[in-house]
Amino acid sequence: MLGRLRMGIDTAIDAYNSLTQQVFSDQKRWPGDGRFKATKLEEVIKSVVQDITGDPEELLLEVGDTSVCRM
Amino acid sequence: MNANIPVLFRSYQSQETHSGCKIWEAARATSALPTFFKHIEIGNKQPYIDGGLGCNNPSELLIKEAKVVFPNHQIGCLVSIGTGQAEVISIRTPGFFQQIVPTGVIDALKAISTDCEATHEKLSLLFKNSPNIYFRINVEQGIQGIKLSEWEKMANVEAHTMQYLKREEVGVKLSLVINTIKSPKAQLMIEQFGMKKFVM
Numbered sequence: 001m002l003g004r005l006r007m008g009i010d011t012a013i014d015a016y017n018s019l020t021q022q023v024f025s026d027q028k029r030w031p032g033d034g035r036f037k038a039t040k041l042e043e044v045i046k047s048v049v050q051d052i053t054g055d056p057e058e059l060l061l062e063v064g065d066t067s068v069c070r071m
Numbered sequence: 072m073n074a075n076i077p078v079l080f081r082s083y084q085s086q087e088t089h090s091g092c093k094i095w096e097a098a099r100a101t102s103a104l105p106t107f108f109k110h111i112e113i114g115n116k117q118p119y120i121d122g123g124l125g126c127n128n129p130s131e132l133l134i135k136e137a138k139v140v141f142p143n144h145q146i147g148c149l150v151s152i153g154t155g156q157a158e159v160i161s162i163r164t165p166g167f168f169q170q171i172v173p174t175g176v177i178d179a180l181k182a183i184s185t186d187c188e189a190t191h192e193k194l195s196l197l198f199k200n201s202p203n204i205y206f207r208i209n210v211e212q213g214i215q216g217i218k219l220s221e222w223e224k225m226a227n228v229e230a231h232t233m234q235y236l237k238r239e240e241v242g243v244k245l246s247l248v249i250n251t252i253k254s255p256k257a258q259l260m261i262e263q264f265g266m267k268k269f270v271m
Contacts, residue, residue, distance in 0.1 A: 004082050004094060020222035034108040036220070038099070041108060045095045053094075060092045062082045070083040070140070 003071035004060065005052045015051075019044050077132060078119065085140065089114060107220070128153075128190035138261050146204060147255025150248055151194070153187060153209030155231070203256075206248050210235040 001012040023041050028034070046056035080097040081088045089097075092113060099111050100119035110118045130151050137146070191207050198205035213231030217224050235241055 024220040024222045036107055038108045045098045049094050058094050060082055060094050060097045
C-alpha cells in the first residue's frame, strides 16, 4: 500500500482496517484449506488496487522512474 | 512451496523479476498464511505461501538484495519495523479443522518469533561498530496476544502502539531515525557487510 501504491499513511490505515474487517468477518462454513475465503481477500485487494491505479489487474513491475521507492 | 527458499516479488526490474505478476497476486501470495488462506499459484503453476513461515524478518535478505541492486553504494539507514508479535499469530489452540495441518507447519509457525529476534540480534552485531545506521522498532508488549484475524481489536493495537511511542528511549530512537534519514552520515560500503556471517 505504501510502497507500490504510494498511498498516504492515513489512507493506508483506513484501507487496511476496511480490508481486514471484510475478509475476517466472513469465515468459511467448511474450512478445509484455510479458515477464511481467499476469493474474498482477492476481491478486496483488487478493489484497493483499482481505487488507486484505476486498473485492478495493474502489474507489480513499475515502469518509468522507480528510484523513488523500490519494493 | 519450499518455505526455506524465499521468493522476492519486486516492483523493479531485475534478473529474477516476475514480469507478469500483478499487484493483487503479490499481495495475495504474501498473505497466504496456512490455516488462514489457501496458497496461490502464479505464472507456471508455482504455489506460494506466506513468507512468515521461513522468513518473517527479511532484513538480511534486504541487505543481500541491496548489494546486487546498488553496488558501490553506502548504507545510510536501515529501519526494521516489527509487528509486536512475541508469539505465534494465530495457531494457539488448533480447532478440529486446523488439526489436519501438518505438525511440521505448526512447528515452523511457532519458530517465527524466535527467528525474528534472532535476525535482529545478528544485525545488531553486524552494525555494532557503526552506530545509528540500523534501528529496530517493535511494540514489544501488549499486542502479542492479538491474532491477525481479530480486526475488531484494532483500537487495542493502536493504544499499545501509542504507549510504546511515548516511551522516553523510543522517542530518542525515533529522533535519531529521522535525523539519519534526513542526513545520512554512513561511511559503510555495502560490500563491507560480510555476508558469510549470514546463513541464508
